[in-house]
Amino acid sequence: MLTYLRDGEPAVMSDAEAADFARRQAAAVQGQPAPNTQLTFLALFSPAEQAAIVTSADAQIRLFCLMAAGSTFVSLADPRVVAGAQMLESAGLIAAGRAAQVLAGQAPASS
Known part of the structure; x- marks a missing residue:
């Protein structure tokens, strides 16, 4: 557990949240994209997507979903993630140009 100040008030961060925060900070310092949790990766897609x-x-798409779901972190620079995002676009499950947006860490535009 990590105690810190948020908006001037004491707050607590779990060990997992602290580890995730530390990884993201280290990646930012090194100039590399921070890895996404499964939840933040999924949030890069709209509810319809x-x-x-x-x-x-499609078996390949289902396998990509299983691989992403089984990962602790999903790196947008990982060649398997790049290929998977492009596959989703090629299959028409996400619109043209969305793979590049997802790989850039851009959430879908609000409807």
Whole structure:
């Protein structure tokens, strides 16, 4: 547990949150993109994209989902993630140009 000040008030960060924060800070210092948790990676897709992806019958897409879900962190620079995002776009599960946005860490535009 890590205690810190947030908005002038004491706050507590779990060990996992502190470790994630430290990794992100280290990556930022080194000029590398910070790895995403499964949740932050999933948030890069709109609800409609998420639904299309997880309901896909394509075996390669399902395997990509399993690999991402089984990872502690998802690096947007990982060649497997790059190929997976491009595959989602090629399959029409995300719009043209969205793979590049996802790989740049850009969440979808609000509807």
